[in-house]
Amino acid sequence: MAETTKKDYRPRYHATVESGWSNDPNGLIYFDGKAHLFFQHYPYKPEWGQMHWGHVCTEDFVKWEHLPLTLAPDEEYEVENGCCSGSTIVKDGQMVLMYTAAQMERQRQCLAFSEDGIHFKKEPSNPILTAEMLHEEVSTADFRDPKILEHNGIYYALCGVRIKDPKATVEKGGYGNMILMHSADLYHWEYNGRLIWPQEELDDAFFHLDGVYECPDYFESNGTEIVISSPQDLPQIGHEYQNIHSMLYMEGKLDFETGHFHIHSIHELDGGFDIYAAQLLRMPDGRKIMIAWKEMWDRSFPTRPDGWAGTYTLPRELSFHDERLYQTPVVEIERYRQNRVEASDIALQDEEKAIDGFEGDCAEIFVSFEPGDAKRLGVKVFVGEEHETALYYDVQQRAVVFDRTKGGIPIEGREDDLNTRTTDIDPEERLRFRIFLDISSIELFINDGRYTMTGNVYPDVGDIGIRFFAEGGTAKIVEAVKYDIVV
Ligand code: FRU
16 A cells, blocks of 8 residues: 555655765765765764765766765764865875764874775874965865865865954854865975855955865866855845855956956856755866765654665756856756656646656656646656646746745754745747656756756655646646656
């Protein structure tokens, strides 16, 4: 009896932690023919605890192999909060990993080395990047998540920090920022400076953050420089940053001397619910692929009773053009498509419609609409007797709404609204949704990935319906295609 069977919420084609807890992706790297995803991990309970590094790898971004623990907090300098986030590079054929040794009042950066990319040895002289090398403006209690970059033969570490400000009224006496440091050999580091400074044309909230810009990363795409990062406690601005903690990208120009990033624009990276701490993976073929933690802090985790908590987004290729950072699921996923069904030219007149063959909870759906005079038009997924999740365009607001109010197990957390997220979009003649469903996961790519919305829902076993709808008028489905993703 479907109703009484409890659903196993583990996604099938997304990376997940096997058991216990996981958060940030760490040290994403292509090494020895495989893409490696390390991650923040507490192996003993599905809750954040003293941090370890876990490890999975893949040849195709769909099937993930679980590997032994990478780091455990067994040194005196890291025993309180453990081995926090960081990154990896390859140097002289070895994998070099830099992570934050986190104590309550002191965060310092450490190195570990590996010949095979699986077994790591910590550097005996750890911690190597310490308070003495920092400028006194940086709070040593919030100095973490080093991302190592190589530029013109020099190593740079881009880190999330709090800059002290005795005048600050916020609780911790300072504001979130990022800093750049450099080194010729990974052992001796010098301070360049802080990345962001107030700019009049940008909202002041970005420069007076009562948290840290966690997990920063930097890359270029089509000649445009981008910094991505995860600001804690950024207040909502318009429809953006509705989550307590958000992810954003800044497009601008980095001065590698001063560390200053002159910002041209800032956007939320994903307008959904469950996404944080993204990092970049550079592939040998030139692709820049982003993977994020597909969860959120300060929320309930319905998978906890099953002994695990922590999923990751589909790896998404990033490309900056037409003034936005576009996200596209890696092409490798397309090899797992099966059972294609399609439909075209379907008129919707203030109604909800099922289309033959469109159902499933492990699937890819593509649909393009012509809006007509409807007020709302879109798709409902994970539809069952009691549940549904709606993804729709609200014509008047010119925005896409992800509504999980009736999605399944209710989520608890700190935000007032845990169930709807709204993303403003530039309307186009045709609205295009590409949706990936994976058991308890929804990733929506709007208009070729110009905007994305990501969120988890916890429906019942039989909730596999897919419906198309228009409210308050007409709309036309120009084309709809569905594949099962079979792993
Ligand atoms: C971001 C973060 C990092 C930190 C890690 C600890 O989610 O808070 O700043 O290194 O998680 O697990």
